[in-house]
Amino acid sequence: METDRSKLGSFLFNRSVQGVFYQLITLGLVALGIYYIVTNTARNMLERGLASGFHFLGVESQFDIGMTLIEYSPTSTYFDSFIVGLLNTLLVAGIGILFATIIGFTIGIMRLSSNWLIAKIAEAYVEILRNIPLLLQIFFWYFAVLRALPKPKQSLELYDSFFLNNRGLFIPDTVFGEGSSIIFYLLWLTIIISIGIFIWAKRRQNRTGERFPAFYVSTALILGTFFISLAATGFPVSFEYPELKGFNFKGGVKLIPELVALTFALAMYTASFIAEVVRGGIMAVSKGQTEAAKSVGLKQNLILRLIIIPQALRVIVPPLTNQYLNLTKNSSLAAAIAYPDLVLVFAGTALMQTGQAIEIIGMVMGVYLFLSLFTSLIMNLFNRFMKVDGER
Amino acid sequence: MSTTNKEIGPPVIELGAMGWLRKNLFSNWYNSLLTIFGLYLLYILIPPLLNWIFLDANFVGSTRDDCTNEGACWIFIQQNIKLIFYGLYPTEELWRINFVYLILFISGVYLLIPNLKHKGWVGAFLLIIFPIICVIMLSGGLGLEAVETRLWGGLFLTLVIAGVGIVLSLPIGVMLALGRRSKLPVVSILCTIFIEIWRGVPLITVLFMASNMFPLFMPEGVNFDKLIRALIGVMFFSAAYLAEVVRGGLQAMPKGQYEASQAVGLTYWRMMALVILPQSLKMVIPAIIGSFIAIFKDTTLVLVIGLFDFLGIIQFVGTNPDWLGFSHEGYVFAAAVFWVFCYAMSWYSQRLEKKLDTGR
Numbered sequence: 001m002e003t004d005r006s007k008l009g010s011f012l013f014n015r016s017v018q019g020v021f022y023q024l025i026t027l028g029l030v031a032l033g034i035y036y037i038v039t040n041t042a043r044n045m046l047e048r049g050l051a052s053g054f055h056f057l058g059v060e061s062q063f064d065i066g067m068t069l070i071e072y073s074p075t076s077t078y079f080d081s082f083i084v085g086l087l088n089t090l091l092v093a094g095i096g097i098l099f100a101t102i103i104g105f106t107i108g109i110m111r112l113s114s115n116w117l118i119a120k121i122a123e124a125y126v127e128i129l130r131n132i133p134l135l136l137q138i139f140f141w142y143f144a145v146l147r148a149l150p151k152p153k154q155s156l157e158l159y160d161s162f163f164l165n166n167r168g169l170f171i172p173d174t175v176f177g178e179g180s181s182i183i184f185y186l187l188w189l190t191i192i193i194s195i196g197i198f199i200w201a202k203r204r205q206n207r208t209g210e211r212f213p214a215f216y217v218s219t220a221l222i223l224g225t226f227f228i229s230l231a232a233t234g235f236p237v238s239f240e241y242p243e244l245k246g247f248n249f250k251g252g253v254k255l256i257p258e259l260v261a262l263t264f265a266l267a268m269y270t271a272s273f274i275a276e277v278v279r280g281g282i283m284a285v286s287k288g289q290t291e292a293a294k295s296v297g298l299k300q301n302l303i304l305r306l307i308i309i310p311q312a313l314r315v316i317v318p319p320l321t322n323q324y325l326n327l328t329k330n331s332s333l334a335a336a337i338a339y340p341d342l343v344l345v346f347a348g349t350a351l352m353q354t355g356q357a358i359e360i361i362g363m364v365m366g367v368y369l370f371l372s373l374f375t376s377l378i379m380n381l382f383n384r385f386m387k388v389d390g391e392r
Numbered sequence: 393m394s395t396t397n398k399e400i401g402p403p404v405i406e407l408g409a410m411g412w413l414r415k416n417l418f419s420n421w422y423n424s425l426l427t428i429f430g431l432y433l434l435y436i437l438i439p440p441l442l443n444w445i446f447l448d449a450n451f452v453g454s455t456r457d458d459c460t461n462e463g464a465c466w467i468f469i470q471q472n473i474k475l476i477f478y479g480l481y482p483t484e485e486l487w488r489i490n491f492v493y494l495i496l497f498i499s500g501v502y503l504l505i506p507n508l509k510h511k512g513w514v515g516a517f518l519l520i521i522f523p524i525i526c527v528i529m530l531s532g533g534l535g536l537e538a539v540e541t542r543l544w545g546g547l548f549l550t551l552v553i554a555g556v557g558i559v560l561s562l563p564i565g566v567m568l569a570l571g572r573r574s575k576l577p578v579v580s581i582l583c584t585i586f587i588e589i590w591r592g593v594p595l596i597t598v599l600f601m602a603s604n605m606f607p608l609f610m611p612e613g614v615n616f617d618k619l620i621r622a623l624i625g626v627m628f629f630s631a632a633y634l635a636e637v638v639r640g641g642l643q644a645m646p647k648g649q650y651e652a653s654q655a656v657g658l659t660y661w662r663m664m665a666l667v668i669l670p671q672s673l674k675m676v677i678p679a680i681i682g683s684f685i686a687i688f689k690d691t692t693l694v695l696v697i698g699l700f701d702f703l704g705i706i707q708f709v710g711t712n713p714d715w716l717g718f719s720h721e722g723y724v725f726a727a728a729v730f731w732v733f734c735y736a737m738s739w740y741s742q743r744l745e746k747k748l749d750t751g752r
């Protein structure tokens with residue numbers, strides 16, 4: 001009797017037994033919850049006469065989209081509208097990331113300037129922009145700035161080729177004439193050769209200690225070949241400038257005001273976070289590194305290029321990619337000013353028309369989820385690659 | 393090397409205002425150039441802005457015709473102040489909202505004043521009894537007239553969403569973080585999946601999901617209010633972000649702390665509640681407040697599912713035919729209010745960080 005009870009007790013209080021028990025309970029609860037939701041959903045859908053499955057993707061969408069990067073018309077399918085929305089999202093994210101990086105690095109370096117005024121201006125930029133909701137900033141640029149711009153006739157212009165008015169931003173279009181493909185092939189070729197030069201220079205330096213000006217040589221090679229081939233083929237690449245015809249502009253590339261406002265707001269907002277990342281990264285390189293580099297006689301620009309920047313980048317890159325991801329996710333705010341991104345086109349219009357909430361929201365979430373998981377995978381690889389031996 | 397007997401001039405001033413200017417603004421030619429550029433930038437930005445906001449602005453009047461000056465027309469804000477702060481909440485019931493604000497204000501001030509006794513009780517009151525008071529006072533009950541949530545709006549709604557999001561997401565976030573670090577594989581995998589899904593998608597899709605999919609999940613007859621759906625979405629979304637912040641704190645805890653508490657015989661929950669969490673949460677307070685600021689800013693997104701929060705109502709008031717064309721004033725006002733809230737939070741977090749920086 002006594003031993004039986006203590007056996008039972010030691011069984012009940014055994015850590016691994018308890019562990020299995022808790023896990024079974026958790027699994028059971030989760031399964032129950034999912035079962036509850038699924039049955040409810042199934043019954044609700046039946047009652048409301050909602051279809052399920054992905055057949056709707058092949059059906060004509062019957063709505064038009066204001067801005068498309070590929071051929072699209074109301075007779076296209078819902079799947080086409082998904083692709084159009086996805087491309088528009090990626091477009092905004094791409095341009096936004098480019099500008100956010102440029103502005104962010106500039107502001108971040110300005111904050112570390114020894115010039116008091118410049119440092120304070122950068123600090124004010126960061127503190128103001130990151131403490132105001134992004135949506136408000138998007139509204140501001142869209143409703144208060146771009147909508148308030150003059151009509152096409154009184155456009156703001158730059159060098160007679162960039163025009164900004166309440167219809168959007170008009171920029172010159174590049175036209176590739178006959179023979180321009182040769183230039184591109186040559187460009188690619190020189191880029192590949194330059195990479196080769198870099199690798200060779202690095203190897204040679206490791207072997208002999210001699211430095212080779214790989215950067216200048218390859219820049220000269222790429223630019224030189226580019227301009228020579230341009231001249232040799234008789235300048236097949238030209239620009240088509242937007243022109244005022246009647247009440248609107250013709251020619252060139254038109255960027256709709258929604259796109260301009262959204263990109264602008266996203267870039268300015270994210271830049272304030274990137275600036276802090278950059279500042280933190282540079283400050284994380286200890287002063288001893290600079291002093292040691294000086295004491296072995298490196299020049300100022302070499303200290304920056306060989307000592308500070310590589311070490312700072314190791315700290316900067318992971319949070320920087322995080323900011324890029326945030327920018328991409330934040331581009332979904334496009335829906336609030338009717339820029340036709342993935343959320344507005346697919347989770348908005350298409351959902352309204354088909355009523356297939358689960359499939360559509362699942363697909364949209366899946367896209368964003370894929371982007372973030374993919375990015376964090378790349379980041380993990382990067383961290384492994386950049387890890388210094390002996391660091392924890 | 394020439395060692396001449398040239399007379400050494402008086403030293404360059406390195407003290408006082410002139411010295412400061414020389415050192416910080418004009419140390420060499422390109423710094424001087426940058427300073428001049430900066431001054432020019434301020435010159436083209438600041439005076440017109442000040443003129444527009446204060447000097448040329450209109451403060452007195454009741455209609456748009458009273459806005460005769462060049463600058464901002466603050467009468468627009470003044471005339472719509474009730475909508476902007478309280479939404480469509482019935483005017484005769486506004487005292488209820490103000491009463492809640494008052495309690496919050498008094499207990500907040502009490503907690504902020506250093507060296508007062510019974511702070512624990514006040515804190516417990518705020519966390520446990522105050523939410524009940526809020527629900528009764530704001531939505532009705534106990535003899536108070538019911539006020540539907542569709543009438544809620546303005547800054548009041550923003551504070552409700554942010555407040556509920558912040559208060560509820562912290563415990564959920566802590567539990568998720570503990571779950572993710574658990575040694576039980578099932579628990580850890582489930583928590584990881586949950587966290588990564590919420591963190592991987594934008595809040596706007598979460599809100600779309602909350603408004604379109606939640607009703608399908610519920611059994612017949614159960615119909616959640618739009619506000620509650622949004623609250624649930626915001627809550628899970630921010631809980632996932634907080635979980636990662638808390639996990640960071642847990643990971644930073646030295647292993648010895650775990651081993652020592654196990655050695656004195658604490659169970660898992662006691663070890664967490666008494667030893668690990670108090671220390672690790674303290675470590676990540678700045679990051680937690682950072683997440684709170686993010687939640688506060690993100691509440692603006694509820695306008696896409698048709699709730700009129702602070703920004704939503706300002707956008708809405710701007711479409712009133714009597715007040716068309718005053719969007720600048722609306723946005724500047726909204727930006728100022730949001731900025732004050734967010735900046736106050738980050739200032740407080742910096743103060744707290746200094747105060748809690750004991751040990752080490």
